[in-house]
Amino acid sequence: MSGKFSQERAPLFEELQRYARQPLVPFHTPGHKAGRGLESGWHAIGFPAQWDVTEIPSFHWAGAWEEAEELAAMFFGADQTFFLTQGASQGIIGGILGLFSPGDTVLVGRNCHRSVIQAIVLAGIHPIFIETEFLPEFYIPTGIHIDSLQKKVREYQDCKGLILTNPTYQGISNRLHTYRKIIGNRILMVDEAHGGHLGWMGLEGFDAAGVADLWVHGTHKVLGSLTQTGMLHIKKGRIDPGRIKTQLDLITSTSPSYILLASLDSSRRYLALDGARMFAEKMPHILEFKESLAQVQRLRVLTKEQLADPDSKVVDPWKLSVHFLLKGLTGYQADTILREKYRIQSEYADISQVTFLAAPWQDPRELDELGRALQDITADDVPREMQPKPYIFGSFPDSIPPLIRSPRDAGLEAGERIPLQKAAGRTSAAVIAAYPPGIPLVAPGELIRTAEIEYIQEILAHQGWVNGVDHQGMIRVTRDK
Ligand SMILES: Cc1ncc(COP(=O)(O)O)c(C=O)c1O
Numbered sequence: 001m002s003g004k005f006s007q008e009r010a011p012l013f014e015e016l017q018r019y020a021r022q023p024l025v026p027f028h029t030p031g032h033k034a035g036r037g038l039e040s041g042w043h044a045i046g047f048p049a050q051w052d053v054t055e056i057p058s059f060h061w062a063g064a065w066e067e068a069e070e071l072a073a074m075f076f077g078a079d080q081t082f083f084l085t086q087g088a089s090q091g092i093i094g095g096i097l098g099l100f101s102p103g104d105t106v107l108v109g110r111n112c113h114r115s116v117i118q119a120i121v122l123a124g125i126h127p128i129f130i131e132t133e134f135l136p137e138f139y140i141p142t143g144i145h146i147d148s149l150q151k152k153v154r155e156y157q158d159c160k161g162l163i164l165t166n167p168t169y170q171g172i173s174n175r176l177h178t179y180r181k182i183i184g185n186r187i188l189m190v191d192e193a194h195g196g197h198l199g200w201m202g203l204e205g206f207d208a209a210g211v212a213d214l215w216v217h218g219t220h221k222v223l224g225s226l227t228q229t230g231m232l233h234i235k236k237g238r239i240d241p242g243r244i245k246t247q248l249d250l251i252t253s254t255s256p257s258y259i260l261l262a263s264l265d266s267s268r269r270y271l272a273l274d275g276a277r278m279f280a281e282k283m284p285h286i287l288e289f290k291e292s293l294a295q296v297q298r299l300r301v302l303t304k305e306q307l308a309d310p311d312s313k314v315v316d317p318w319k320l321s322v323h324f325l326l327k328g329l330t331g332y333q334a335d336t337i338l339r340e341k342y343r344i345q346s347e348y349a350d351i352s353q354v355t356f357l358a359a360p361w362q363d364p365r366e367l368d369e370l371g372r373a374l375q376d377i378t379a380d381d382v383p384r385e386m387q388p389k390p391y392i393f394g395s396f397p398d399s400i401p402p403l404i405r406s407p408r409d410a411g412l413e414a415g416e417r418i419p420l421q422k423a424a425g426r427t428s429a430a431v432i433a434a435y436p437p438g439i440p441l442v443a444p445g446e447l448i449r450t451a452e453i454e455y456i457q458e459i460l461a462h463q464g465w466v467n468g469v470d471h472q473g474m475i476r477v478t479r480d481k
Contacts, residue, residue, distance in 0.1 A: 004067065007075060007272035012061070012068040012265040016258055019059045020050045029054045029255070051259050061258065068265035075272050076217070077199060077209030078233035080241050082248055085260040088193040088218030089115035091232035093122060094248035095214045099187055099239060100125045100160055102408075107152055107162040107183070110400060111141035111439045113191060114467070116163060117431045121411030121444055128152050128159065129400050132439060135172075138302055138323055139352050139436050142313060143174040149182055161187030166208070167195045169348070169438060170302060170355055171319030173206040175312050180211050187238055193218030193230070197271075198316070201279045206314050213238050222318060222357065224275065225267035229260050275360070282360035286317045289367050298378040299324065320356040322374060332463060334377060342373035350436040351462050395458055396437065397451040401428075404447050410478050411444035417474045420456060423448045426477040432468035434459045442468075448477065 026033045035042065035049025042049065053059050065083070073081035084090045092115040100106055102124035108116060111132040120127050130144040130152060143166065153159065162183045167173035173195060180188060190208040192198075196217035199207035208215035214234045219225040232248070234241055267275075294301040300323035307313045324334045335349035347357040358367065405427050415429035425448070432442040434456055442452050456466050460473075469475050 005071060005074065007071060007269060009071065010068065010262075010265045010269040011064040011071070012258075013262040013269070015060055015064040016051055016053065016262040019053055020048065023050050023053075024058050028056050048259075051262075053258050054255060059258075065261065068261070068268075071272075072231060072264065072268045073233065075268055076196070076231065076233055078215075079236045080234050082232040082245065083261050083264045084216075084230035084232060085228060085256040086230075086252065087220070087228050088191065088216050088230040089113070089118075090248070090251060091216035091230050092116055092191055092193075093119040093251055095189055095216060095232055095244065096120070096125070096163065097123050097250065098244035098247035099189060099214060105156050105159040107149065107156070107159050109144040109162075109164045111144065111168060111437075112163065112165050113193065114431050114433060114440070116165070116191065117407070117440055117443050118411075120407045122408075124406070124408040127403070127407065127443075128156055129443075130162075131400065132437075134396075134437065135302075135306065135308075137300060137306065138170070138321060140170045140172070140302075140321065141168050141437055141439055142172045142307065143168065146178065146182070149179065153182055159186065161189060161213075163189045163191070165191045165193075167192070167198070167206075167316055167319075169194065170321045171316030172302075172307070173198060173203065173314050173316060175205050176208060176211040177205065178312065185238070187214075188212045190215040192216060194221050194319075195316070196221075196223045196231075197276075197279050197318070200276045201283065201317075203314055209233070210235075214244070219264060219267060222359070223267055223271060224359070224361070226260055226263040228257075229264050229267075231264065278360040283317050285364065286358055286360075286367070289371065290317070290320060293320075293322070293371060293374060296375055296378060299374060318358050318360075320358060321353050322356070323353045324378075329377070330462070337377055338373055342369070342376075344370055344373055348438075350438070351459070351464050352436055395455055397441070397449070397455060401442055401446040401449055401452060403443075403445050405445040405478065405480075407443060407445040409445070413478055415476045415478050417470075418477055420453060420469055420473050420475050423475055423477055424450050424453055425481075427480065429476040429478050430468050432456070432466065432475060434466045435464055441466075448475075 030052055032038050069081045096119035100123055105126045108127045108129050110129040131148045132141045133143050133145050135142050190212040192208045192215045199209050217231045219231050220227045220229045290303055302321035304310045304315050330351050331349040331353045335346050335354050338344040346354045348355040410427055410429050428442040428446050428448055429444055431440050434441050459466055
């Protein structure tokens with residue numbers, strides 16, 4: 001296609017390039033004046049300071065921005081797209097504010113990112129959480145329980161919609177038509193932060209386009225745009241695009257970075273012209289790589305075969321979760337060895353596993369290096385002092401804590417800081433998430449029970465990480481007892 005809506009164009013990126021080539025005498029923001037106010041270290045790394053431009057008449061951003069978003073919408077199968085410069089979190093919070101009203105009952109998959117919980121607090125909605133399904137060998141969430149969803153839809157007939165996280169952080173994606181069938185004509189919002197590539201990589205049906213009413217991409221995570229960029233996509237029909245825009249404006253800076261915006265435009269062009277083909281072409285190679293790792297004794301690699309229901313779920317080829325417990329080595333320990341001995345940095349590690357994120361534009365020799373390092377580690381004897389204590393995964397509380405106050409009231413009140421061990425019976429004022437499994441253990445407004453406290457203590461005893469518990473072991477609760 002040529003002309004205005006050709007994917008060969010990147011209107012915002014091109015306009016920024018044009019402006020940067022001929023800047024005017026700068027008596028305007030930003031204060032660094034095309035870099036002259038920056039420390040020399042920025043110049044030493046070649047930072048393009050003249051690209052850090054603001055909304056001035058000589059920079060024709062408005063039309064270019066609109067056209068760039070239209071091209072992105074066409075590419076990602078949306079009716080309309082909004083560029084985000086505050087990460088997927090901005091799209092999730094703006095999306096929830098724009099879709100639901102205070103007091104609305106909304107079904108929410110519990111395996112959600114903390115931004116979903118923050119949005120629930122801000123929007124004043126009443127969440128009905130749907131239990132998470134786990135893959136026991138890896139102890140990672142694979143999605144939500146279908147039975148639980150069906151039950152909750154029957155129970156809360158007046159619920160306005162469903163908020164899902166798909167794919168999961170470790171790259172497990174579910175067929176979204178299943179959920180659409182269950183919720184009928186209600187709103188479906190998908191946090192697709194890690195899945196912007198699924199649709200055009202041969203995994204249609206496991207992506208949100210065509211099923212969801214609103215979905216959010218953390219474009220910087222897998223697709224190659226700069227850190228902090230994302231996109232919010234919508235399908236018109238059930239929702240009001242004007243309201244989404246108004247609510248996004250509520251939480252967005254009036255001075256967005258044009259470097260970030262242009263990066264989204266350029267990234268979309270790159271994907272449309274080359275990137276999407278690269279994802280498809282390189283897929284067999286990464287699958288082969290995973291397959292070869294799966295043969296390594298003492299490693300357990302997350303592949304489709306590991307899933308209980310491989311027809312309704314897929315594993316993102318570019319995410320690689322490796323489980324070391326077979327050898328009595330924690331994910332943290334393996335990660336440290338990888339970093340210190342092999343100079344390899346993973347995406348995420350917890351007690352049980354390490355997750356790696358690969359990309360089609362990555363040098364294939366880097367995959368070979370990773371493969372050799374993993375083989376080496378499993379061949380070596382692990383020093384005795386690194387042997388972890390046995391870890392009992394079964395102790396994750398088997399029910400979601402009861403909601404005893406509105407998340408909005410609990411999350412916005414001043415609250416108080418108390419020691420974790422004294423928190424049983426109190427109401428949480430913040431999100432607490434333990435890794436693993438990296439999903440909310442307690443949300444604002446929920447009762448803190450002994451089960452949650454013991455789980456957190458167990459994770460901490462194994463040097464695990466718990467978000468929401470500070471380094472002195474204190475948490476935030478509401479003042480009421
Ligand atoms: C599933 C999921 N959704 C949303 C986010 C938020 O993304 P961002 O960091 O771009 O705001 C994350 C971040 O890790 C995530 O894992």
